[in-house]
Amino acid sequence: MINLILVSHSEKLATGLKELLAEMAPDTPVLLAAGLADGSIGTDASLIEETMNELNDDGLILTDIGSATMNAELALELYSGDRNVHFVEAPLVEGAFLAAVLSGQSKTLDDIVTGVKAEFS
Amino acid sequence: MKLSTEEFRKALLKAAADLEHHKDELTDLDREIGDGDHGINMSRGFHAVQKELEAQEEYEDLGVLSKQVGMTLIKTVGGASGPLYGTAFVKFAGAFKGKREVEGAELAAAFKEATDGIKMRGKSEFGQKTMVDIWTPFYEALEQESDLNAALDQALADTKERVATKGRASYFGDATVGVQDPGALSSSLLLRSIVEVLS
Numbered sequence: 001m002i003n004l005i006l007v008s009h010s011e012k013l014a015t016g017l018k019e020l021l022a023e024m025a026p027d028t029p030v031l032l033a034a035g036l037a038d039g040s041i042g043t044d045a046s047l048i049e050e051t052m053n054e055l056n057d058d059g060l061i062l063t064d065i066g067s068a069t070m071n072a073e074l075a076l077e078l079y080s081g082d083r084n085v086h087f088v089e090a091p092l093v094e095g096a097f098l099a100a101v102l103s104g105q106s107k108t109l110d111d112i113v114t115g116v117k118a119e120f121s
Numbered sequence: 122m123k124l125s126t127e128e129f130r131k132a133l134l135k136a137a138a139d140l141e142h143h144k145d146e147l148t149d150l151d152r153e154i155g156d157g158d159h160g161i162n163m164s165r166g167f168h169a170v171q172k173e174l175e176a177q178e179e180y181e182d183l184g185v186l187s188k189q190v191g192m193t194l195i196k197t198v199g200g201a202s203g204p205l206y207g208t209a210f211v212k213f214a215g216a217f218k219g220k221r222e223v224e225g226a227e228l229a230a231a232f233k234e235a236t237d238g239i240k241m242r243g244k245s246e247f248g249q250k251t252m253v254d255i256w257t258p259f260y261e262a263l264e265q266e267s268d269l270n271a272a273l274d275q276a277l278a279d280t281k282e283r284v285a286t287k288g289r290a291s292y293f294g295d296a297t298v299g300v301q302d303p304g305a306l307s308s309s310l311l312l313r314s315i316v317e318v319l320s
Contacts, residue, residue, distance in 0.1 A: 036199060041156075042158075042199045042200060043199075044196075044199060044203075045195050045196075045203065045204060045207075046195065046196050065289075066201055066288060066289060067200055067201035067203070067204060070201060070204040070205065070242050070243065071203070071204050073204075073242070074195065074204045074207070074208065074242070
């Protein structure tokens with residue numbers, strides 16, 4: 001099943017979103033790369049990259065604002081693992097909802113990316 | 122204009138001291154038109170760079186030095202500045218690879234590549250009241266071999282009067298006119314310290 005990585009400035013926001021997603025798609029693996037190591041607000045490319053190393057299948061990254069996207073794209077450039085990982089630009093909550101449901105239906109990464117893009121761009 | 126590995130290291134140490142000195146000013150500006158962390162972020166990142174540079178006096182070449190600085194900034198700055206400044210130095214690393222010193226058109230081209238890296242990472246263009254508004258006139262002045270400090274002065278003055286249309290500041294709209302962009306100011310501090318060591 002395609003894993004989701006939620007990249008947010010706020011750990012609380014990402015944790016809350018993960019809870020929401022579990023109601024709709026309880027089986028979809030959702031990983032978090034949110035907040036800074038000291039618990040403060042922010043995003044960190046090296047944390048995103050470390051989270052990518054925990055994927056148990058291919059993955060889709062969703063981000064909240066500004067630097068979350070920059071750090072996600074940077075992490076993708078730094079990542080040397082063998083999973084296929086994509087970033088898709090979409091509103092975090094709505095995009096993650098759709099992606100989690102599609103992953104729960106065992107769609108491929110390409111199908112999920114196409115589905116999310118079609119809905120939000 | 123020539124930049125050597127030793128002088129680049131010195132310039133970065135000077136930049137770290139200058140950014141520390143302007144920490145509160147950067148943070149105050151960012152509080153007005155951003156999320157109020159720019160001074161703290163830059164200080165943290167360049168403090169980490171400073172510690173590394175003090176621990177290692179000799180670098181093989183400009184590329185090795187730039188790569189190390191870029192990766193440190195990516196890991197330690199946070200905010201939007203981490204990936205932006207980090208990308209600039211990673212681009213320097215590519216342009217400076219294997220070179221002990223660089224001059225003239227080659228030096229200008231390296232600064233253009235770094236600027237293009239910032240634009241790519243931030244999906245930004247010149248004129249949006251960001252650090253790009255400082256880096257662009259700077260590499261153009263290097264290309265034309267004109268006065269670099271004068272170019273930075275003019276770039277800062279122009280940037281201050283623009284409306285922010287990119288980044289967090291863009292949410293503040295017209296209120297950004299007349300307020301300096303914190304990333305523009307920190308960029309000018311970094312670039313000025315490099316100007317000082319060009320020979």
